[in-house]
Amino acid sequence: MPDQTCSHTDAHEFIPLLPYYVYVLTDPRDETVFYVGKGKGERAFNHTTEVRMLIARGTALESAKHRKIREILDCGAEPKAMVVARFDDEQQAHAVESVLINFSYDYEHSLTNSVRGHGAEFVRRFGDSSVLAGIDIPARVRTNDGGFRDKKIEALQAAGAYELLDRIRDQLSARGFVWRNFEAGTPDRPFDPGASNGCLGVMVHIEGIDFMVTFSKACRPGVSVANTPATRNAKAREGLVRIEQELGAEFRVGPPKNTLIKGEGRFRDFEHTQRVRANGKPELTKPTFDPDNLEALFELLGKFRRILGAPPSTPGAA
Numbered sequence: 001m002p003d004q005t006c007s008h009t010d011a012h013e014f015i016p017l018l019p020y021y022v023y024v025l026t027d028p029r030d031e032t033v034f035y036v037g038k039g040k041g042e043r044a045f046n047h048t049t050e051v052r053m054l055i056a057r058g059t060a061l062e063s064a065k066h067r068k069i070r071e072i073l074d075c076g077a078e079p080k081a082m083v084v085a086r087f088d089d090e091q092q093a094h095a096v097e098s099v100l101i102n103f104s105y106d107y108e109h110s111l112t113n114s115v116r117g118h119g120a121e122f123v124r125r126f127g128d129s130s131v132l133a134g135i136d137i138p139a140r141v142r143t144n145d146g147g148f149r150d151k152k153i154e155a156l157q158a159a160g161a162y163e164l165l166d167r168i169r170d171q172l173s174a175r176g177f178v179w180r181n182f183e184a185g186t187p188d189r190p191f192d193p194g195a196s197n198g199c200l201g202v203m204v205h206i207e208g209i210d211f212m213v214t215f216s217k218a219c220r221p222g223v224s225v226a227n228t229p230a231t232r233n234a235k236a237r238e239g240l241v242r243i244e245q246e247l248g249a250e251f252r253v254g255p256p257k258n259t260l261i262k263g264e265g266r267f268r269d270f271e272h273t274q275r276v277r278a279n280g281k282p283e284l285t286k287p288t289f290d291p292d293n294l295e296a297l298f299e300l301l302g303k304f305r306r307i308l309g310a311p312p313s314t315p316g317a318a
Contacts, residue, residue: 022037024036025037026080036097036100036111044083050066051069064112097117103125149196165200172202177305200215208236210230211304222288239308246303250271251271270286
């Protein structure tokens with residue numbers, strides 16, 4: 001038999017073999033796996049030897065595995081033993097053996113194993129997609145005690161986010177931009193990004209289009225389009241096209257996203273970074289700005305105002 005302590009890839013390189021392994025026995029007639037096992041040394045080759053000895057003694061073949069091997073031998077072939085993986089310790093090998101028996105192969109219909117393996121009660125069975133206690137990750141339980149909201153607000157406070165929001169509002173007013181809060185009872189309320197969700201923002205109205213300036217505790221303001229009824233009309237859509245024509249494809253506005261309001265997503269991001277997902281679609285993001293250099297943010301809003309043809313209004317909030 002071959003040396004069980006090492007293997008070689010060429011004439012000069014020898015790789016020590018880990019002692020424990022998981023293997024499968026396959027039917028050479030159709031390459032199907034009919035048995036999964038764990039062993040060391042020459043264990044994977046012993047099954048066929050065992051069957052031949054039983055046949056020679058005239059002993060009945062009681063296990064499904066032995067009968068399968070006999071069937072293959074009667075056809076003039078031999079089962080093929082293939083090592084799947086090797087391990088330092090037996091516990092690791094037991095775990096992988098159990099996963100192969102129960103999940104990777106169909107224990108009920110395809111394998112001849114008499115048992116499911118160690119720890120099988122914690123392994124999902126082949127074809128079973130149901131929710132399983134002891135296996136599936138428990139569903140997150142959310143309470144309405146305000147703890148989630150309070151933690152988000154505390155994080156915003158600790159990061160100085162509320163102070164940043166005040167600075168942005170003050171600068172918007174000083175530069176003649178019309179901005180709005182998300183007051184309760186107004187049509188703007190559903191577009192509030194939500195401090196309880198860890199996000200602050202302000203809506204900036206420029207020539208019929210509502211833009212959003214939002215940020216989280218990271219305090220990096222980003223600009224997107226609020227998909228308000230005003231922003232969805234024909235004139236506003238034409239204005240968004242003009243912005244793209246003037247500033248380039250990275251300012252093309254993507255489809256509505258986020259929570260639906262009367263069937264429409266709340267926000268639309270720009271294709272700002274021009275990243276492409278694996279499916280070929282652009283990854284829509286928003287241009288973001290350093291809180292220590294807000295001038296760049298106001299310059300972008302100023303470009304929007306110039307392109308859309310809106311003159312500066314009287315300083316102040318709407």
